[in-house]
Amino acid sequence: MVGCVIVHNNSIIGEGFTSKYGGNHAEVNAIQSVKNKSLLKQATLYVTLEPCSHYGKTPPCSDLIIANKIPKVVIGCIDDNKLVAGKGIEKLINAGCHVTVGVLEEACKTHHKRFFTFHNKKRPYIILKWAETKDGFIAPIAKNEQKPVWITNEYSRQLVHKWRAEEQAILVGANTVLQDNPSLTVRDWSGENPVRIVIDRDQNISKSYDIYNSEAETITKNDIDFTKQRASQICAILFKNEITSVIIEGGAKTLQDFIDENLWDEARVFTGNKLFKQGVNAPSFSGRLDHEICINEDVLKIYYND
Ligand SMILES: NC(=O)C1=CN([C@@H]2O[C@H](COP(=O)(O)OP(=O)(O)OC[C@H]3O[C@@H](n4cnc5c(N)ncnc54)[C@H](OP(=O)(O)O)[C@@H]3O)[C@@H](O)[C@H]2O)C=CC1
Ligand SMILES: Nc1c(N[C@@H]2O[C@H](COP(=O)(O)O)[C@@H](O)[C@H]2O)[nH]c(=O)[nH]c1=O
Numbered sequence: 001m002v003g004c005v006i007v008h009n010n011s012i013i014g015e016g017f018t019s020k021y022g023g024n025h026a027e028v029n030a031i032q033s034v035k036n037k038s039l040l041k042q043a044t045l046y047v048t049l050e051p052c053s054h055y056g057k058t059p060p061c062s063d064l065i066i067a068n069k070i071p072k073v074v075i076g077c078i079d080d081n082k083l084v085a086g087k088g089i090e091k092l093i094n095a096g097c098h099v100t101v102g103v104l105e106e107a108c109k110t111h112h113k114r115f116f117t118f119h120n121k122k123r124p125y126i127i128l129k130w131a132e133t134k135d136g137f138i139a140p141i142a143k144n145e146q147k148p149v150w151i152t153n154e155y156s157r158q159l160v161h162k163w164r165a166e167e168q169a170i171l172v173g174a175n176t177v178l179q180d181n182p183s184l185t186v187r188d189w190s191g192e193n194p195v196r197i198v199i200d201r202d203q204n205i206s207k208s209y210d211i212y213n214s215e216a217e218t219i220t221k222n223d224i225d226f227t228k229q230r231a232s233q234i235c236a237i238l239f240k241n242e243i244t245s246v247i248i249e250g251g252a253k254t255l256q257d258f259i260d261e262n263l264w265d266e267a268r269v270f271t272g273n274k275l276f277k278q279g280v281n282a283p284s285f286s287g288r289l290d291h292e293i294c295i296n297e298d299v300l301k302i303y304y305n306d
Contacts, residue, residue: 002112004030006070008043021242027051027061031068044072048108049115050079050101053087062091074100076108081119114245117265123235125245126263127167128255129160130282131270137279138252139179148180151272156298158188160249163268165191169219169238169246172211173254174200183210184249194247195219199234199254231261255283267303270295 004026006014016029027047034040051061065073073092092099114125131151132138140149164170165186177198184196193216212218248258258264267287287303
């Protein structure tokens with residue numbers, strides 16, 4: 001979400017962030033939140049992304065800023081969406097507004113990574129996540145029960161629920177549903193459940209599986225036809241359905257498919273303290289290791305595909 005604050009005499013007089021898809025932009029919410037609108041004429045508006053200049057789902061924010069006679073605008077990063085790409089800034093400058101661009105630029109670009117990926121690459125921002133044993137397996141060969149064999153500890157699992165709450169969708173392959181019967185919800189964290197998506201090519205997952213419980217929305221074959229789709233086609237379908245980010249939680253086949261097609265942005269890989277000796281091999285990939293942290297005895301490594 002874009003964030004916006006409006007400052008007058010070193011006091012914040014308004015703030016806002018982007019509403020849900022199709023709703024108000026951050027600048028609109030920030031301006032609406034100002035009680036004494038006459039102060040806007042001497043205020044500075046700070047915004048993480050360039051104000052829009054076109055009629056999309058809402059009218060142009062640059063026009064609103066101009067109409068409210070806000071004299072100074074500080075912008076984190078330019079919106080490289082072709083429809084905007086500097087035009088919002090140009091409009092503001094032409095109207096006599098003092099504009100500063102590129103303040104905390106890298107932080108703002110990282111903050112908007114989902115938005116930029118969605119618009120520039122025409123696909124969601126893709127986070128791969130899995131947990132592997134010290135000897136490189138994501139599951140043992142044989143499982144007696146239809147539930148996940150936990151490799152990571154409860155703190156790591158809670159962190160995963162936080163991550164789920166940060167993305168619009170969560171995706172798994174059919175075998176993961178059939179073998180683990182996962183819920184894929186954020187029940188150990190406060191936040192919204194992502195939309196659940198399962199690639200169920202043969203349509204053999206019955207509605208009795210937890211993935212179809214009422215705790216969250218699940219995209220089914222009636223919404224999206226996944227027949228014979230590979231990662232690239234799945235991305236195209238997700239883009240068409242306006243899904244801006246997805247966390248892919250396995251299994252190995254599904255993760256490997258996205259890796260092999262180079263369709264991923266981040267990989268979050270846990271290594272737990274267990275040994276399986278044999279089992280389902282963890283995906284093979286290469287990426288830039290950004291950092292690693294210990295969560296008790298689990299090790300979490302974050303990789304970027306850049
Ligand atoms: N430790 C961990 O982090 C995790 C472990 N697991 C474990 O992994 C195991 C399951 O992994 P795995 O067997 O690899 O299965 P997956 O869950 O990846 O499911 C694979 C199946 O999903 C369908 N599928 C996957 N990708 C695509 C695609 N791009 N297009 C169309 N269909 C696709 C295919 O179905 P079809 O062949 O019918 O066409 C494929 O056989 C389980 O034992 C589970 O416990 C699972 C998730 C995470
Ligand atoms: N085994 C394993 C994971 N497994 C993943 O979590 C899913 C279960 O989700 P839920 O039913 O919501 O708890 C499971 O199907 C698989 O995708 N995740 C981890 O962080 N650590 C682990 O050790």
